[in-house]
Amino acid sequence: MEPRNKQQLLNVEELTTGYAEIVAFREVNISVQHGEMVAIIGANGAGKTSLLRTITGVLRPKKGKIKFDGREIHNLPAYQIVQMGISWVQEGRAIFKRVTIEENLKVGAYHRDKKGMLSDMEITFERFPILKNRRSQLAGTLSGGEQQMLAIARALMSRPRLILLDEPSLGLAPLIVQDIYGIVSDLQSDGITILLVEQNASIALKTADRAYVMETGRIVMEGMTRDLMTDPRVQEAYLGGQR
């Protein structure tokens, strides 16, 4: 158990959210420290995406608090939360398909000044050479893995301190998943804090430092990933019995 007072970037306290009558998740407590990579694993409908929607301000909590860098953010509009340094890579990428790759990146830097945007664009192209060569093509012409890279690159353009990744492995071939997770690890090395949501528990547990297990709207387990990986309950339910 890590002490509660370590340098925490994100704090989700007793958070409950729902859609009209449906409760998506209840009394969730999650914390993410500076520089850490934390995963949330769970099956379909567990409430993972709803949790990210609430953190980004798209969905309002029914109860509880969200603190980012010590400030309460759960009543702020989505566009202000981005400006504070939280960037969200949505499930299914949500790139602007009929817009060029370059324009996609520019929108990612929406609240930044032009100079910062252009210099970050070059940094992004160094990190993702595939995007550089195709910068003036429509984003819809990219393959699934490339679209995922674009989605991550676009999220980075806002210079986030915390990046939320929703199922980056979704629908991708195993080799491409490896590539994407290589990039995710690089981001952490660059000092970006990461909150990762995955159904693919095996890769998430291999990559992250710490993880929470979410089941039907509740956190049922938490711990260091190396401990969770060897936990029989996790192995049984999420790793298909293998190690």
Place this chain on the structure above:
Amino acid sequence: MFSSYIESILIFNGIHIIMALSLYLPFSAGQISLAQAGFMAIGAYASSVMTLFWGFPFYIALFLSGLLSAMTGVLVGFPAIRIKGIYLLLLTLAFGEMVRVFFLNFEFTGGASGMGGMDLQTNFVNVYTIVAILIIFFYRLSKSRMGRAFESMREDELAAEVMGINIVKAKLLAFGVGAFIAGLGGGLYAHYVMYIDSPKFGFLLAVEFFVFVVFGGMEIFWGPIIGTTLLTLIPEVVRFLKEWRMIFYGLVIVVLMIVRPQGLIDKKLVDDITRYAKKLF
């Protein structure tokens, strides 16, 4: 400059272009509107009241009626913050009809017998000066941050929101500025035909503007300009089409949806032409 017949066609064309652009603006931000004929009516009546009853100079009346129309546009924009797609279409349609019924019963502006006696103020030069200003405006918008925000909202509103775009502000702006442009179109129209009555600004007119934009293409502002011009001029050249205008529009749309669903003009076409033109010169 031209024969008066051709001049009048060109002036109507210019007014139609202004109206199509007024619709294109909210469209470019993903907001569908059938309210533009209503905003046009507000501009037409308000400017006429100002010039005819209050003796305001034409250009001041034009500008002020544009502002009044813009304020109404922002009000219509509020429900659009939450309402989307087909429901927004119905809401804007209902607004347009409300405006029409209002002026039908508003005795101050002549009620059912309409309003006439305005001076002829609108001419080829002032209509196309406004068109030119709008072209510059839309060109600059397309290269600007706000234009980029509109475009991404049209593509995926949620994604745009979580990229840090204040979509509430952007929607109100799109509706407001669109309505301002429609108000100008209405003022120019009123001071050209010199007689207005509310049935002119009905639902069919809103649909007509809609057709101009869909036909020309919604990706880039050249679409509505070219689309309007073709659809205004073709029925003039082929005279018998005039009575069959709506059927002609219907056929044109059906054919276009099959051959070119993005509309006549798209970004790629404009890029290709620019590149070709650069090679030539």
